[in-house]
Amino acid sequence: MAAMAVGALLLGGLALQTFSPEQFKDENTQGARSAQLVADALNAALAAANNPRETLDAFAGALRLPAPIAFVPPGTEGQRTSSYIYHGNVPAWFTALLQIPELGSTHPITIRTTHVGDIVFRPDLSAEILEKWVGFLALAASSIALMLVAGLSAYLTAGTALRPLEQLGAGLTRMRSGVYDSAIPLAGPPEISKSCAEANELAATLKRLSRDNRDLLRKLVAVQDDERRDLARELHDEMGPLLFAIRANATALSDPEAEDPPEPGSPVYGILSAAEALQQANRRVLEGLSPIYVAELGLTASVQALLRDAQSQAPDLYVISRIDHRLNELDGLLSQTSYRVIQEGVTNVLRHAQASTMSVAATINGDQIQIEISDDGIGLPPDLTFGRGLTGMHERVRALDGKLRLLREGGLTMVRCGLPLDHLIVR
Ligand SMILES: Nc1ncnc2c1ncn2[C@@H]1O[C@H](COP(=O)(O)OP(=O)(O)O)[C@@H](O)[C@H]1O
Ligand SMILES: [Mg+2]
Structure with a gap:
């Protein structure tokens, strides 16, 4: 826009430079001709006069510089510094730009072949130069005004187009x-x-x-839990009695008279200890498959039991816990998910972290359950890939529209999980 305005001014300047010399010449040829006529008339009058000196003096008194047409005695040509007269205060660069040509003319006056002076023509260009200057100023002012109007309208047009674009961008960011x-x-x-x-x-x-996805995940988790519960029931119902039978029969096989338990190294001892180990393993698998505690004992007691178990597996680990009692009032799916998150988090600390302290917190904060399992161990591997544990945790949390984050902060590895309490509201 500014370039356009400057361009218009330059073009204006160029036009002035090109056309003004001709214009000046045209406008002043009449003056030059008049000067010639005056000189001819004076020469004729002097030739016919009885006393030419007197006639010349009377004439010279009436036509004196700085009139455009004037009589100049010999030897005073130097008074004429320019070929035109100019009174005004237009900047010098502008008058230079106009390239005013030689306009003045000189016509000799003689009395019987003696050169007694000249009639000179020096046009007064003040009005013409001022007129051109005013024209130039008007062009500059209109260019600037045009530039401002165009700039303002561009700003307003772009503004009305940009605001909706900004809103669109913000909307897309929200969607992301x-x-x-x-x-x-x-x-x-x-x-x-x-x-x-x-x-x-x-x-x-x-x-x-996203809602379909969440519903699907919730169904997936529910189906998985049902299957695990069925599997746990089968294991419990089938394996439990069989193991009990093995132990009872092995005990019956040993010497009924003997009061002491079977000797270590004896076959009966071997069978009994294998059955016991199998029973413990069965209990662990059952617990992993379906934490019956949660429904029966409530979440807080189940988590306490889980932590006691963890402590017995890692006696050197310092375990801190903070479990909100209100968590006992959660519905089945929420408490099951909370338990599973804590269970997997704790198992991972025992398995991978090599930590000396583990802290487990589960609290209700506003409309959120917040769970955090942290440890001061070696930290997550840089190329962490989710195994079954973290994947399952993530799916469960997403099924309830919750958020899961794994982070390392202040030397602690943390699993943070937020579950909204209002997940049951159908959206
Ligand atoms: N507390 C932790 N400290 C260090 N590494 C961990 C921790 N928790 C998880 N990890 C890393 O994350 C990986 C994936 O964990 P997970 O999905 O539970 O699978 P898994 O426990 O079966 O290996 C682990 O193999 C381990 O490298
Ligand atoms: Mg794991």
């Missing part, structure tokens, strides 16, 4: 972070408003897909 509810206002030119409408449609589709 999983917020699909706030609609993008339909504004701006038709193309942008159409894009906003399509983005809103996209948000609705994404919202539906």
